[in-house]
Structures are given as structure tokens and as C-alpha cells.
Amino acid sequence: MDTLNPLAVVTGASSGIGYELAKQFAAHGFDLIIAAEDDALDVAAAALTAQGGRAQAVRTDLTTREGVEKLLRAVTATRRPVAAAALNAGVGRGGPFLETDLADELEIIDLNVTSTVHLAKGLLPGMVEDGEGRVLITSSIASTMPGSFQAVYNASKSFLQSFAQALQNELKDTGVTVTSLMPGPTETEFFERAGMLDTKVGRSEKDDPAQVAAQGFEAMMAGRDKVVAGSWKTRAQGLAGRVLPDSVKAHVHRGMAAPASGTDG
């Protein structure tokens, strides 16, 4: 990729919100390094290229430190400044905490939390040195509520929310901005992967990932600290989350995420 286009890194770009973010970057003239684990990433890279973008795929398991280092090495190997990074890869796991697998819960922390911190540590110094850069961290509206029956996932997003806001403030005089993207329930592979298709939220009508990504991209480019992205319903949920007590939000979350909450029986 030997061009004068700005370079963006997008994790979790093989599907859902990450793929739509990658499309946004490509449509706005960025070259891309996209990362995910499975071979669907190569399909995504080919589709982005067919749409006129330039995408280099790095298949890597971001739950491991070596996997994160592999992505950072690929970025360094371009010898190009990173203009923007969307740290978006993430997974969830629904179910009663006493019954979920510990390995699944630790995977959430390794991917959502640890890899995001590791990548930020690797990418931000170069951006600050260049005096410019845009970072978008995919948090969630879930970051604002205790996640009964999704306890570790919501906590991981609360971590990201706090982390993004803290970095945004720390870096305020550097030319680098850090934006938190807060989607509500969005039509992606997330709920199937999280084993939540029998829940009320899993069965509910969801937001369009393309709309979420477009709003996230716009907020990131504007250097905003955060954006609740998606439909008016999600944005109303975001407003309600500001005033309701945690105990009420946990109860509401129980109604949406408890196993079989979406079935008739």
C-alpha cells in the first residue's frame, strides 16, 4: 500500500459494526489494516477492495498478547503513520454467572479489555508524536448499566467507557482524540455468538450496523468524547441510563437478558 492516503486500523472488521466502520474509512479515502481471527476477514478485505478501498488483512487472535503484537508489527511494517484506529473487536456471553464457562468470561476480558489497552499502548505514542490522530473505541450502551445475566460483558464495556473518556482528557492538548462509540442492540452476529438468541434483547428489533458505524465515524472525525449511536430508541435508552439508579437498570437488564426471556413459556 504505497499511497498518500491516510492509514486506519480497524479490529473486528470481518463482520457487523467493524466491517461497516471499515467501509466508512474506505469511503472517506483511508487505506486500511483490518484485523479479525477467522477467514471471513479475507472475504471482507476483498469486498472492501472491490468497493474501491485498499485493505490489508491481518488474521490474528487478539485474545493473546502475541496476537496483538502480530497486528502491531503489521502496522509498523507499513512505515506509515496511523491516522485513525477503531478498536472494535469484542465478544459477549449471556447466562447466569454461576453457570457460564470461566474460559468464556476470561475471553471477554482478554479481547474487550486487555487487547484494547494493549493496542492503545502500541498505537497512541506514534499519533501523539505526529500531533494528530483519531481513535474510536467500541464501548456500548451496556457500559452504563449493570448487566444481569451478562455481568462480565457489561463490566468490560464500563471499563472501556472509563478508559476512553480518561484518555480523551489526558490527550486533550496533543491533537489526538479518543471517542467512545456506544451502540445499543445492533443487528450483527453478536447475540448468536453470545448464546443469547432466546433472550428478549436477542429477539428484539435491532439497529442497523451501517447507521451505527456512520454515526461513530462522524463523531470520531469530529473528535467528540462519546456517541450513543443507532435509532432514536437507543438514544432514548442512553438518556434514561443517565438518570436511573443502578439497581433499576440491573432489573431492566435482567428482563432483557435473562435466559429464555424472549420465549413465550
Ligand SMILES: NC(=O)c1ccc[n+]([C@@H]2O[C@H](COP(=O)([O-])OP(=O)(O)OC[C@H]3O[C@@H](n4cnc5c(N)ncnc54)[C@H](OP(=O)(O)O)[C@@H]3O)[C@@H](O)[C@H]2O)c1
Ligand atoms: N451488536 C450489538 O448489539 C452491540 C452493541 C454494543 C456494542 N457492540 C460491540 O460492537 C463490537 C463489534 O461487535 P458486533 O456487534 O459487530 O459483532 P460481530 O459481528 O460478532 O463482530 C465481532 C468482530 O470481532 C472479531 N473477533 C472476535 N473474537 C476475536 C478474536 N479473538 N481475535 C480477533 N478478532 C475477534 C470477529 O472476528 P472473527 O469472526 O474472526 O472472530 C468480528 O470481526 C464489539 O466490541 C461489541 O461488544 C455490539
